[in-house]
Amino acid sequence: MAAPNGSRRIMTQSLEWTGLQKLRNLALAIAATACVSGAGAAAPAPQDQPVKKALTSAEVLAAATAADWRPIDPQSTIYMELPAGRVIIELAPQFAPHYVANVEALARENYFSGLWIERVQDNYVVQWGDPEGKKPIHAAQRTLAAEFERSSRGLSFMPLGDPDTYAPEVGFSDGFPVALDPKLGRAWLIHCYGMVGAGRDNDVDSGGGTELYAVLGHAPRHLDRNVTLLGRVVQGMELLSSLPRGTGALGFYEKPEQRVPIKSFKVAADVPEAQRTPLEELRTDTQTFTEYVNARRNRHEEWFKVPAGHVDICNVPIPVRPHTNTTTR
């Protein structure tokens, strides 16, 4: 549906694959090569420069081939069913193998079913689990050793190529935003919008996945390497971010009746195929993804006048769309 006529608007942030608006006229004079490295902002190209067609992110995605996309594995996917609908989380076993296995074990013993979203703190996180900490656990573990970071050896890593305030290097690994310290040979997931982690108490090894949270504000990067991230919300984030904020300390709901019940929390592979939501994600190790990042770095939609010349790691939402061709899996 188009924006209402006559309303002043600002451009879209996220690509909505299912509802892409008509492609806009191109800002021809602003070439992708206007992107500069270093901290200076790029100036608009003068009108007398050679005209070069630069793609918008919508055009990059429209030109992507089937091979640029990968199906999201239902074995590494969680469906959290809320009264408002399904929240889909892609897990990151390559970064938090034991936490991911434990969250799947918790899902398989129905640990979260009947528990609640208990905390919504504005511009920070939404958290769910057992506010009393009393629900019995059977095959799964209550706590695990922290998985804050891992070796960067053997890691698929696509550098962003822009400076970062917090880490020596940032980029993407298999669809996740990642920071890297080449000197230390260590890598860790980044607290971008929608990332999911395991709450803990003061002891670093006191988490395990029985309390989970998702980021719903400006990336709280100070949490990086302080808490185990284990996945990201790939669909349904708006069901979490639009919840009423809690009025207690840290955004906890003060009254039990304010809590939002979790109807079920399951590994997607355990859900009958007809009830699944097959999704695919743009591969972050492709030329198409590099072009997509460039299109985010310098917007070529007509509306934009001053290209940013840079892009923050958390300003590159990784495109996800319905995966229709399930026979190729």
Add this chain to the structure above:
Amino acid sequence: MAAPNGSRRIMTQSLEWTGLQKLRNLALAIAATACVSGAGAAAPAPQDQPVKKALTSAEVLAAATAADWRPIDPQSTIYMELPAGRVIIELAPQFAPHYVANVEALARENYFSGLWIERVQDNYVVQWGDPEGKKPIHAAQRTLAAEFERSSRGLSFMPLGDPDTYAPEVGFSDGFPVALDPKLGRAWLIHCYGMVGAGRDNDVDSGGGTELYAVLGHAPRHLDRNVTLLGRVVQGMELLSSLPRGTGALGFYEKPEQRVPIKSFKVAADVPEAQRTPLEELRTDTQTFTEYVNARRNRHEEWFKVPAGHVDICNVPIPVRPHTNTTTR
């Protein structure tokens, strides 16, 4: 209210002055001086370093004097009354003088009263105004020349001191996050969470304040210098950020009945004093503010194990609290 016992949590992001939780034990071994410049992340101080007490942001604020705070001027404040409560916007006439004057003129002719919040796009913006663009305007202007940036001359500017992905320099000016290009001698407001701007069409001079938006996700810095920012939400942001997301293109509400009515939109100075919400803001040009930024840069609450060593300009929410001593104004 304290967090429920036994629940695993992650630390608070924003200071809630009226509900500060009990101060936690200090992580004594991690000194504020562990902060490093450059892009490398700071390592935790070894246990055998001299122990130095470092303050948390709550402790910095608790030690602030009355002179560290400034009342927010009701002449530069907007109250937007929604069914859920009052949203308070501090205007920035030092950056967008004509837009601010026009928004105040629009408020004074009751332009926004009876209009709607018409768009809520997840992880991006909430927007309000007249979706049909037909409401008559009397003394105010419908469009104005853009005020994307200003001269940096004469600007009060407190540098953050951390590298920024987008701008040569970033810092604070009279309570607002600001980017600066010393070579060009230009400064501009930054699209941090809660910042308020004036929507426009493709023409840079097609805005004017009849359509306003607030940032409710990760800072969309690519909008910097592409649209006129004119203020920030200093109270009630959670009333905007928790609204249902629109399902139309760009997050517009598809049905008129989904729109959220604006009961009134007034300059605070025009509201009877007994009905005002007096607020004060931590002065950003004080030593206390510098200490507050340091406490955000390296968290010393016991929960944190790895200090970030850096802080993003949009990860420094500027503290605001009720201003009780109105007689000193």
